[in-house]
Amino acid sequence: MQLRNEQRQHIETLIRLSEGQASGLDNCREVIRRSWERCVGEYRLDPGRPRPVRVLTQQALKEHREPVDELLHVARAGVDQLFAQIAPLGYVLLLTDRRGITVDFRGQRDQDPALRRAGLYLGADWDERYAGTCAVGTCVHDARAITCHQSEHFDATHISLTCTAAPITDPQGQVIAVLDISALQSPRAHESQNFGLSLVNLYARMIEDAYFLHRYRGCLMLRFDTAREFVHLNGRGLIAIEEDGSVIAANGEGRALIDAHLRRWPAWTSGWVPSATQLFDGDIGDLLSIPATREDQIRAFRVRANDTTCFVTLVEPRGRRLASRAVPPSPTPVPALDRLASDDPAMHRVLKLARRLRNEEVNVLITGETGTGKEVLARALHDSGTRANRPFVAVNCAAIPESLIESELFGYLPGAFTGGRSKGMRGLIQQADGGTLLLDEIGDMPLALQTRLLRVLAEREVMPLGAEKAVRVDIRVITATHRDMSELIANGLFREDLYYRLNGAQLRLPALRERADKHYVIRSVYEALVTERQSDVRLRADAMSALLAYAWPGNIRQLRNALDFALATVDGEEITVHDLPEECQGGLAAAPQVIDSTLQPETTGEGQAFHRLLQDTGWNVSHVARRLGISRPTVYRRMRRYGLVPPNRREAETVSDSPIRKGVPWHNS
Structure with missing residues (x-):
């Protein structure tokens, strides 16, 4: 009786729609409303006269199956897997052709009579032009996945059903089949079918890709x-x-x-x-x-x-x-450059150009954020070229005081100025004679010095302070900066003519967070540090996961510092996520279990002994570190591991009314 009343109300709603009235359609989804309008306006379906289920004859079904026989063969495994998941929940599975004819079907035998009456069966026609709004027919028309839930069906005899369908397309993007799961009974809420939409979409894509690979x-x-x-x-x-x-x-x-x-x-x-x-x-x-x-x-x-x-x-x-096949040979190995990256696309372009430039006299400008390895790349360029056995001199223009940078770069003769060396000094430019001069942070070079550097580049000679005769130099100049050079030029802080002298070729290093080979970089930096320290400490998977997830605003320099910290403070034979600096631990460091320090912690015997030692020393971390022969950071990590909070901290958190302070662990304050 209730179903008949719902069917009657549903028919009345659709009749009002056919008469141009919008009453009762406020909560109707747009995709369903458009389909209903097609049914009454384009297909001329009468909502007051529900249509009987149409099932094709065996011969007609055979004619529909033959064109998709290859697809049916490929899809069989996916169809069986999907049905195995949905059958215990009371669902059946339909695979239809592009016209909505069911060419494959999976269902429970004990439901056969009810499924046949509902049209959930082999050979059933779910074309929207005949069956009205339904998951299969509307999916075919819109070429998109859809759930048609209960009263969203056009035909009143279908409003007890819930159906979810997804299209399977050919390589040209045309719908060739539809995968559908349906149930005779389901909860009222439309959201109850969200899982089905995701599941059907997933398997439709799997079948589509399997068919593509087969074809x-x-x-x-x-x-x-x-x-x-x-x-x-x-x-x-x-x-x-x-x-x-x-x-x-x-x-x-x-x-x-x-x-x-x-x-x-x-x-x-x-x-x-x-x-x-x-x-x-x-x-x-x-x-x-x-x-x-x-x-x-x-x-x-x-x-x-x-x-x-x-x-x-x-x-x-x-x-x-x-x-x-004639596969082009791999480029000649250049170890100094090759070890800087694995297969990051941006680094691949940088290193490909660097290989071409390594033996050229072209001045190179290396740009990139702080810590991306600009000096390392410059050194690799030098080590892989014809100047490898000659000096490599790196000058940080931002680190030398402005009052000394001229004498440091150009050198001076004895007595050139008060306070200088009695024998004078060869400048860094002269020291690089025959080799490579790296001017790091070139954007911070004082404007007055830029004019003198321009002459060095133009004349290939340097004039020490106090000298009357210039000294010839044979150098290759590489510059590096994290600054925006075009902005410096626009603001009058850098000479444009010098910029074009320096920028014979530009190599831009990507930030570590942008690199596809981040795992390789982390592993390379770690192995280099382990070799330096002659250590055999391992890097555990949870630590690697945290390192991969971190954004690294300080890039490779920050990564090296973080790993160096972990190796210096680790208490054991492997680095875990808790051994990393707190900023690298992600959410793990932000929410430890806080245990009242006046109570014995529910933890291991080692944790209880550690707790007693903290109490005996009055929670003096330095004393505990000396007693155990470990570092202070290791003490703090153990306290976090066992959820131990100093009494003064616990009392401070108890009296604090600030919702922010209450949620902040002590080690992050």
Whole structure:
């Protein structure tokens, strides 16, 4: 009786809609309202005359299944997996063709009669033109996933059902099938079906990608994702290519990448498709050599359309190997430069240009945030070039007092000024003769000195203070800065003519937070520190995860300091997240369990002994550190580990009325 009343009310609402009235539609979702309007306006369906379920004959069903037979074969595993998950919840599964005809079905046998009456069965027609608003038919029309829940169905005989459907598209983006899960009964709330929408979407994409891989199994395939860990397992993007990089086809994620490229660089010719090397910043040799040159067969590339980073692998056709192709040889190794990065796209461009410049006399300007390794790159350029056996002199223009920078750079003769060395001094520029001079933080060089430096660069000679004759010098000049040089020039703080003398070529180092090879950088810095200290302390996975998650505003310099701190203060044979500086611990350092220090902590015997020692010493951290032979930071870490708070701190937190102070752990104050 209740169902009949609901059906009657539903029919009355739709009749008012057909008469141009909006009464009762305030809470109707826009996607459903548009479908209802199509049903009454375009399809001329009568809401007062519910239509019987239409099921095709065996012969008609066979004609619908044959065109999608290959898809059905590929989809079988995904269909079975999805049904195994939803069957215990009372759902059935339908796979329809592009016209809404159910060509595959999974359901419980004990529900057969009810499912047949509801149209949830093999051969059932769920075309919106016949069945009205429903998940399958509306999904086909809109080419998007949708849940049609109970009274959102157009036909009154369907309002007890809940149905969720997602489209499966071909490489051109056209709907070729629809995956649907439905139930005869469900909770009233529409939100109860949110899980189903996510699940059906996931499996529709899996089937779509499996069909794409099957269809283009004889082609080279680029598989990519924004996360390196997922590329081999379930990389979201698939692009089939020719051996010259021409794009043959792409899945949904691949087509989105192509569309983004076309939006940024509209094609002159309709139907033009960019090549793989236009999508990713690299040449065809970089793509084809991935399996041979990368241990994990994954390489990071910059996406030209949006300047983001994608991780790409190459899937080869079965029975065909890259060895049979003319893969361009790898560049000659340059160890000093090669060890600075793994496969970060920005660093790849920097190092590729640096290899070309290492033996040239071109002045190089290195830019990048503080701590990104500008001096390290400059040293690598020197060590990999023809001047490697000659001096490398680094000058920090910001660290030398302005009153001394002239004498430090240009040198002076005996008696040139009061307070100078009795024998005079060769300036840093002369000391670099035959080698490389690095002027770090060049943007901080005083304006008066810039004129003299310009002459050095132009004449290749230096005039020491007090000298009457210039001294010839043979130097290669590399400069580095974290400042915006164009802004300094605009404000009259840096000579424009000097800037163009220094900027023969520019190398921009990316910030550590932007690098795709952050894991490699962390591991390299850590191994270098361990070697320096002759230590065998390990870096545990939780510490590595915290280091990877941190933003590193101070870049590699800050990273080195953090790891150096951890190695200096670690109490054991491995560095955990608790051994890192607090700012690197993320949320782990912000919410320890606070235990009343007047009570024995519910922890191990070691923790209880540590607690007693703190009490015996009056919570004097220095005394505890000396007694245990460990550092003060280690004492603090143990206190955090066991949730121990000094009594004075506990009392202060008790009397404080500030909601902010109450939530702040003592070690962060």
